[in-house]
Amino acid sequence: MKVGLYFGTFNPIHVGHLIIANHMVEHSDLDQIWMVVTPHNPHKVKANLVDDHHRLHMVHLATEGYDKIKPSDVEFRLAQPNYTINTLVHLEEKFPKHEFCLIMGEDNLKSFHKWKNYEVILERYSVYVYPRISVGKAENELIKHPHIHKVEAPIIELSSTFIRENIKQGKNIAPMIDHKVWQYIDHNLFYKK
Incomplete structure (x- = not known):
């Protein structure tokens, strides 16, 4: 089975994440996508980062x-x-x-060379890249690497930061987030402050 790993804090998970994940699994040779929830680093203060298990539960929902x-x-x-x-x-x-592969936005290729053992990752694993508006004409040379596969996915310019800010301002974010996730956020008063 070929599994694409889609890493993120998912704080919170939104329809943009789901659109990309679904597109990648339906329009590539990947059999499954695993949404890997990145834990909170206890050594860093991260404003508005909801507890790991709450974020995982939202991904489940x-x-x-x-x-x-x-x-x-x-x-x-x-x-x-x-x-x-x-x-x-x-x-x-x-x-x-x-067989595990990485999924990342094209903008992440700019800093990929700073990742620990990025050469080993490229040598041993495939990387599936989806497009982002924020990538300029000076396209990264890594995009030409034989283990990097560009997938023409929809460009989604929706961020968890935008959603958190809108929740804090009391705006309706219903179209941007799964209904059950929104109920969970609202019930737990996440992102209100």
């Missing part, structure tokens, strides 16, 4: 209706700070019959 999209808390049990290469090696050991 948002992905219930998608057979090929699964939530993952794999990084919750790994040493912090965590690096993508460590997660990939851990998952390979745990699921030896799966």
Whole structure:
């Protein structure tokens, strides 16, 4: 089974994340997408970052209706700070019959060379890249790497930051977020302050 790993804080998960994940699994050779919830680094103060387990629960709620999209808390049990290469090696050991790949926005390629062991990641794993408006003409040379696959997905310019700011201002964000996720956020008064 070929699994695409879509990492994020998902604070909160929104329709943009689901559109990208669903498009990647339906329009590539990936069999599943695992939404890997990145834990809160205890050494960093992160304003408005909801607890790990609440964010994981929101990903569960948002992905219930998608057979090929699964939530993952794999990084919750790994040493912090965590690096993508460590997660990939851990998952390979745990699921030896799966082939793991990365999913990232094209804008992340600009800083990919700063990732720990990025050369090893490129040598051993495929990277599926979706387009972002924020990428200029000076396209990264990495896009030409044989293990990088550009997938023509919809360009979604919706962010969790925008959603949090709108919740704080009391605006209606219903179209941007799964209904069950919105109920959970509202019930728990997340992002109100």
